Amino acid sequence: MAENVTVARPYAEAAFKLAREANALDAWVQALSRLAAVASEPRIQDSIGDPRVTASQAARMFVEVAGDLTADQKNFVSVLAENERLGVLPEIHDLFAAQKDAHEGVKDALVSSAFPIDDATLARLIADLEVRFKAKVKATVKIDPELIGGVKIAVGDEVIDASVRGKLAAMAAALQN
Numbered sequence: 001m002a003e004n005v006t007v008a009r010p011y012a013e014a015a016f017k018l019a020r021e022a023n024a025l026d027a028w029v030q031a032l033s034r035l036a037a038v039a040s041e042p043r044i045q046d047s048i049g050d051p052r053v054t055a056s057q058a059a060r061m062f063v064e065v066a067g068d069l070t071a072d073q074k075n076f077v078s079v080l081a082e083n084e085r086l087g088v089l090p091e092i093h094d095l096f097a098a099q100k101d102a103h104e105g106v107k108d109a110l111v112s113s114a115f116p117i118d119d120a121t122l123a124r125l126i127a128d129l130e131v132r133f134k135a136k137v138k139a140t141v142k143i144d145p146e147l148i149g150g151v152k153i154a155v156g157d158e159v160i161d162a163s164v165r166g167k168l169a170a171m172a173a174a175l176q177n
Helices: 002-021 025-040 042-048 055-066 071-082 086-104 119-133 164-176
Strands: 106-113 136-143 150-155 158-163
Touching (some): 002 025, 002 071, 002 086, 025 042, 055 071, 055 086, 071 086, 119 136, 150 164, 158 164
């Protein structure tokens, strides 16, 4: 939801600032991932929506279920609980991870393929993309049989269409001119 992202943004920025100052970006992204998973659990959602559950009880529940958290992370959970924002932890995690990737120069790539890609081929593809974009690339693979063959890669707003479907569409456009 767009509203959840708007609510989550200042919390994600505050968490990022804390993590960067403590040189603990990886630890924070892992903790936020666990907390987001807790917040996504239907029974937990029911509990945090229950008016009989106090903010301190909700915070304690999250801290216990999420596992090993630092003092700053526990305090962050308490602040979220006091402000009734525990439900936006998945969005906070996503925004934090995006900020971390931008800070570290990592680019996300969506690789759509007509067929499954083996690990060795994917590793070569990622290496080629890292050279082309002069950045570390984090790839997500999606199977799309409509491509017929080949791959379609989206990195940011740039799309590399090396699919059979894309080539057929380009040929059709060229023949119409």
